[in-house]
Amino acid sequence: MSASKHVPIRQCVACRTRRPKRELLRIVLTEAGPVLDPTGRKPGRGAYVCPDKPECWAEKKLRRFAGAKAKELSQALLIVLGGGQSQNPEVGKPST
Template structure:
């Protein structure tokens, strides 16, 4: 009797709408303070509490999400220029495009 494969959590990139394993995406989180102010930041661990949105680890998705205000809609907040600059700075360290996917990865991913 074979063991059942381990469950891999899946999330959708808000920019390209591609379903990927959660660990392959970067989470952006909106934290709310007791005073009602919101802070938006990159969540490296993926475990911070707060409203989150996921983006692929490619600069194209980050640029698209910021340009089309997809990130603002997903987090339900208006981003300041300072926050946008911080997110662009983070994205500058990412590759422009992801490496070409293998056939195996293509069968496990689906476009929504």
């Protein structure tokens, strides 16, 4: 009988996709605001976001977790993870 190692599964707060914990980026809410936690070990209430899907970094989808700090969190994710802006103009904002 082979013993398979347990793989923790977490759910992205934005798209609700279930993936292994190591494939997602943890975000922790602190009094100062949301903090990215790539190690997954910081204390506090945490949530997970897909690091490879720019649509998951949209402010509207992050409100479920971060509330009023969702805009700040969305901007931080765009800066840290980069990507999405060249393919998609800012999601949810009308072009002027």
